[in-house]
Amino acid sequence: MTPLFLFRLILDLLAVSLLLAAFAYNWFGNAAHEIIGTAMFVLLISHNVFNRRWYGVVTKGWREPRSIFSKTITLCLLVMMVGLIITSVIISQTVFDFLSLRSSFIARQIHALIAYLVLLIAALHVGLQWSMIMRAVRQALQVEKNTRIQTVAMRGMAFLIAIYGIHSLFVIDIGPKLRMETAFSFRDFEAARAEFILRHAAIISLCAIISHYSLKLLGLYRRDRGAPGITR
Numbered sequence: 001m002t003p004l005f006l007f008r009l010i011l012d013l014l015a016v017s018l019l020l021a022a023f024a025y026n027w028f029g030n031a032a033h034e035i036i037g038t039a040m041f042v043l044l045i046s047h048n049v050f051n052r053r054w055y056g057v058v059t060k061g062w063r064e065p066r067s068i069f070s071k072t073i074t075l076c077l078l079v080m081m082v083g084l085i086i087t088s089v090i091i092s093q094t095v096f097d098f099l100s101l102r103s104s105f106i107a108r109q110i111h112a113l114i115a116y117l118v119l120l121i122a123a124l125h126v127g128l129q130w131s132m133i134m135r136a137v138r139q140a141l142q143v144e145k146n147t148r149i150q151t152v153a154m155r156g157m158a159f160l161i162a163i164y165g166i167h168s169l170f171v172i173d174i175g176p177k178l179r180m181e182t183a184f185s186f187r188d189f190e191a192a193r194a195e196f197i198l199r200h201a202a203i204i205s206l207c208a209i210i211s212h213y214s215l216k217l218l219g220l221y222r223r224d225r226g227a228p229g230i231t232r
């Protein structure tokens with residue numbers, strides 16, 4: 001793993017952590033929320049600069065199932081992130097307040113709705129890169145290849161995390177949030193900080209697991225049909 005690749009991985013990890021932290025609005029308060037969110041958007045710009053090659057190949061490979069799957073997820077994420085940035089600027093009370101844009105209840109509701117969609121889609125996006133991330137980690141730790149026992153143990157762990165993630169979808173009440181019914185619920189963060197982080201991390205992991213294994217299944221489908229090489 002090159003130092004630049006490690007640096008990019010650290011920036012991406014930081015971006016995911018900031019995304020998670022932005023959901024603790026009632027915990028940190030408005031000003032911190034806006035600064036955390038803005039910092040995440042800055043990291044997002046660097047992520048896009050480092051991965052600018054994707055824009056050159058996005059129109060290619062739309063016949064191959066794996067490529068369709070990953071490009072659709074990444075395009076959805078791009079659209080949602082743009083929506084999150086726009087609504088953030090509109091409803092800002094601190095960082096972009098100087099722009100004096102008129103906020104509204106519906107803009108704030110859309111902001112929260114898009115935020116939860118971003119959480120789910122960004123996690124799917126992370127899952128797309130999981131094999132590559134694991135390869136890099138193995139290389140850094142100088143582990144040749146997982147043994148059969150390690151593979152079984154990791155799959156078992158992924159299964160347990162996925163179950164906890166499904167349960168967390170109900171505990172966090174994600175359904176009503178996506179229907180904009182209770183987008184601005186006020187949770188007791190003092191009482192449940194650790195649980196808040198664990199639940200959101202489990203939801204991120206669940207979506208990442210779904211996309212990682214879907215991509216693997218689509219790979220099997222491709223191999224069965226003997227199709228040529230893939231593009232991400």
Ligand code: HEM
Nearest residue numbers: 019022025034037038040088091092093095108112115184
């Ligand atoms: C990582 C990016 C972001 C995410 C995931 C996010 C997510 C959210 C969520 C989920 C809420 C609802 C909080 C609740 O439970 O009550 C919220 C509220 C809010 N966000 Fe963000 N946000 C992000 C970035 C930003 C940025 C950059 C700004 C402004 C510069 C901003 C401004 C606001 C404001 C003003 C509210 C409160 C709306 C109200 O008055 O009811 N957000 N955000």
